[in-house]
Amino acid sequence: MKINYKEFNKKGFLVIKNFLNKKDIIKVSSELNKYNFYKDKDVFFERINNKNRLRRLEKVSNKLPNVKKIIKSKKLKNILENLSKKKLVLFKDKLNFKYGGGAGYNPHIDGHYTWIDKNGNKNYGWKKYSNYFLNVVIPINNVKIKNGCLYVGSKNNIKKLGNNYNQVIKSLSKNKSEIPKKINTKIKYIPIELNSGDILVFDWKCPHYSKKNYSSLSRKQIYITYCHSKINNPRQKYYFDRMNTKSDNKKLSLLN
Numbered sequence: 001m002k003i004n005y006k007e008f009n010k011k012g013f014l015v016i017k018n019f020l021n022k023k024d025i026i027k028v029s030s031e032l033n034k035y036n037f038y039k040d041k042d043v044f045f046e047r048i049n050n051k052n053r054l055r056r057l058e059k060v061s062n063k064l065p066n067v068k069k070i071i072k073s074k075k076l077k078n079i080l081e082n083l084s085k086k087k088l089v090l091f092k093d094k095l096n097f098k099y100g101g102g103a104g105y106n107p108h109i110d111g112h113y114t115w116i117d118k119n120g121n122k123n124y125g126w127k128k129y130s131n132y133f134l135n136v137v138i139p140i141n142n143v144k145i146k147n148g149c150l151y152v153g154s155k156n157n158i159k160k161l162g163n164n165y166n167q168v169i170k171s172l173s174k175n176k177s178e179i180p181k182k183i184n185t186k187i188k189y190i191p192i193e194l195n196s197g198d199i200l201v202f203d204w205k206c207p208h209y210s211k212k213n214y215s216s217l218s219r220k221q222i223y224i225t226y227c228h229s230k231i232n233n234p235r236q237k238y239y240f241d242r243m244n245t246k247s248d249n250k251k252l253s254l255l256n
Contacts, residue, residue: 004243008083011201012155015192016079018072021139022197022207027066029140032095035063046103054097059239060222061093070138071224076199080226081134083201084134090235091126095140098210098219107179107187107209110135110156110167110225118244126170126204128241129234130227133204139194140220148213151189154203160186174239179207 008014032049037043042058061068066185070076071093098104111126111133126133139183160183162168174180179187187207193199202208204225213219227234 004084005072005078005081010154011052012206013152013192013200014083015194016197016201018201019076019079019198019199020195023064024070025138025196028064028222031064031066032140034167037151043132048099048101053099053102055102056096056097059093060095061090064095067093067095067222068091070222071145077098078138080134080201082137084228086132086228086238088134089229091129091227091229092235092238093187093222093224093226094219096219096221096223098213100147100216100218101203101211102148102213102219104148104212105208107184107189107207108177109172109207110204112165112172113244114169114173115247116155117241118246121245123241126238127165129133129238130229131182131233132228134226135200135202135204135223136222136225136226137192137194137200137202138222139196139198140222141171141218143192143194143219143221144213144215144217145191145193146208146213147207147219148192149219150192150200150208150210152202152205153187153202157207158205164206188223207216 002013003016036056037054038058044055045052049104057063061071070089077088092254113125115123117123137150158168161171171180172178194200231237
């Protein structure tokens, strides 16, 4: 399997075709079909045609053993650490659903926002947990433009928002933590179509968004974030903070 390290280093994102065994993806799909989402406190819904439809399941590796197996696999961890040249640990994990008519996400950059913790202290995005994050997207079914694939831009575009972390947050805070339209028009995005077995790897500084699902085909993707942690168990701390934040949780999930 050839990995284009040069492309990843330049752009900050890379599609790796046929990386996972399709049989493992089928096992995940089978688990999903049997899972009782309506009794899970980590499930979020959206309204589509006056009906509640699944939107995402947080902490998915706690719920589905076959997802946990993929996330913890040496094959995946090795390739991510070779790409990033860093030791990585799991930061957060979720399963995103987008049924026909499901909304997209506005252009944004992960982890760049301010929030208030349970003690009333102001915090700056994900910086509390690490200085480096890497995302992996794993499709459960084929993901195409028509059913709402991700659009990703080069990590270098973050410089259009500021020269450092706080400047980027300041630029985004003027537009509800989303990339202002005036800047977004200067960013070139690539639609990322994926088939079962493919993965998308992208740096947390890459701008990205997705459009509405205009088809009748659902879109299901495992969305994993790893980090080069400066604290013990960043995943546990992140989910604790998210549950106890005094900020509006909606700003942490940029659903249109």
